[in-house]
Amino acid sequence: MxxxxxxxxxxxxxxxxxxxxxxxxxxxxxxxxLLNQVMADANWSPSWSNTQPYRIAIASGDVRDKLSRELCALFDLGMAAQHGGVLAKLRMLLTRRGLPDGDFSTQFPYPDDLQPQRRATGAGLYEVLGIGRKDISARNRQMRRNFEFFGAPTAIFLFAHKGLHEFSVLDTGIFLNALMLCAHANGLATCAQGALATWAGPIRAEFKIPAPYRLICGLSIGYASEAAVNNFNPGRSELKMLQVEGH
Ligand SMILES: Cc1cc2nc3c(=O)[nH]c(=O)nc-3n(C[C@H](O)[C@H](O)[C@H](O)COP(=O)(O)O)c2cc1C
Incomplete structure (x- = not known):
C-alpha cells in the first residue's frame, strides 16, 4: 500500500x-x-510516567461470538424498553436487564457546540448507508451492528486504571490511536467504538479484569469488506486554534 x-x-x-x-x-x-505484532508496536505508546495504565482484552472465535450474542441481546432489551410501552419499560426497571452497566456513561446530551459536527457525521454515514433521516428502525439496526462488531473476527476492549483519573483515559486513547495506525499499516481495518463500553457485564464475566480497571472503549479489527459504508469519509473541519487574549 x-x-x-x-x-x-x-x-x-x-x-x-x-x-x-x-x-x-x-x-x-x-x-x-500479525495481531501480536500490531499489539506489540502499539505497546510503545507513551503514557503518564510510563505507567501504561490500561489493560487490553482480546475476543476472537467463540469468546467473540458469545460476547456479540450477549451484547446484541442487551441492545435488543434496551430497544424494546425504549420503543415499547409502559410494561416493557417497567420490566427493564424491575429486572435491570438491558440497563447500561458500563463503567462510564455512553448516553449523554451532546454539548451545543459539538452538535453540528456530530449531526454532519451521522447524516453522512446514514446517507452512504441509504438510511433515511426518519427511518428509526434502520438506524437502530445500524446501531446494533456495533454489537455484531460489524462482522469483524476480533473485538478488543480497553480498560483504563481508575487511580490516574482522566490521565489513564488519555493514555488509553493514545494507545488506541497507535493501535489503529499500526493495524492500518499492516493492512488491517479498525473501528473504535464507544458503544462497546455501554454494557460491561458480559465482558467482565469473560475476562479477569483487575478491580481498578474500567471499560472505556472497544474496537473491532479485521479486514475491510468492499461494502459502500467503508467508503464513508467524514473529512475534518479545520483545526480550531485559540487566539491570544486581546487579539
Ligand atoms: C473514542 C471513539 C469512539 C467511537 N465510537 C464509535 C461507535 O461507537 N460506533 C461507530 O460506528 N463509530 C465510532 N467511532 C468512530 C468515529 O465515528 C470516527 O472515528 C469519526 O467519525 C471519524 O471518522 P474516521 O475514523 O473514518 O476518520 C468512534 C471513534 C472514537 C475515536
Whole structure:
C-alpha cells in the first residue's frame, strides 16, 4: 500500500490521512502473529510516567461470538424498553436487564457546540448507508451492528486504571490511536467504538479484569469488506486554534 521510496514523514502522513473507521468486515480471521505484532508496536505508546495504565482484552472465535450474542441481546432489551410501552419499560426497571452497566456513561446530551459536527457525521454515514433521516428502525439496526462488531473476527476492549483519573483515559486513547495506525499499516481495518463500553457485564464475566480497571472503549479489527459504508469519509473541519487574549 505504501511506496517503499517514500520518507518516514510521507509514510506517516499517508497513514494518518488514509486510516478510516470501517463498519463492515470480511469473515476472515487475523493471523495470530500479525495481531501480536500490531499489539506489540502499539505497546510503545507513551503514557503518564510510563505507567501504561490500561489493560487490553482480546475476543476472537467463540469468546467473540458469545460476547456479540450477549451484547446484541442487551441492545435488543434496551430497544424494546425504549420503543415499547409502559410494561416493557417497567420490566427493564424491575429486572435491570438491558440497563447500561458500563463503567462510564455512553448516553449523554451532546454539548451545543459539538452538535453540528456530530449531526454532519451521522447524516453522512446514514446517507452512504441509504438510511433515511426518519427511518428509526434502520438506524437502530445500524446501531446494533456495533454489537455484531460489524462482522469483524476480533473485538478488543480497553480498560483504563481508575487511580490516574482522566490521565489513564488519555493514555488509553493514545494507545488506541497507535493501535489503529499500526493495524492500518499492516493492512488491517479498525473501528473504535464507544458503544462497546455501554454494557460491561458480559465482558467482565469473560475476562479477569483487575478491580481498578474500567471499560472505556472497544474496537473491532479485521479486514475491510468492499461494502459502500467503508467508503464513508467524514473529512475534518479545520483545526480550531485559540487566539491570544486581546487579539
Ligand atoms: C473514542 C471513539 C469512539 C467511537 N465510537 C464509535 C461507535 O461507537 N460506533 C461507530 O460506528 N463509530 C465510532 N467511532 C468512530 C468515529 O465515528 C470516527 O472515528 C469519526 O467519525 C471519524 O471518522 P474516521 O475514523 O473514518 O476518520 C468512534 C471513534 C472514537 C475515536
Amino acid at each position: 505504501f511506496d517503499a521510496s517514500s520518507t518516514p514523514s510521507d509514510t506517516l502522513s499517508q497513514l494518518i490521512r488514509t486510516r478510516r473507521s470501517v463498519r463492515d468486515f470480511l469473515p476472515k480471521d487475523i493471523p495470530e502473529a
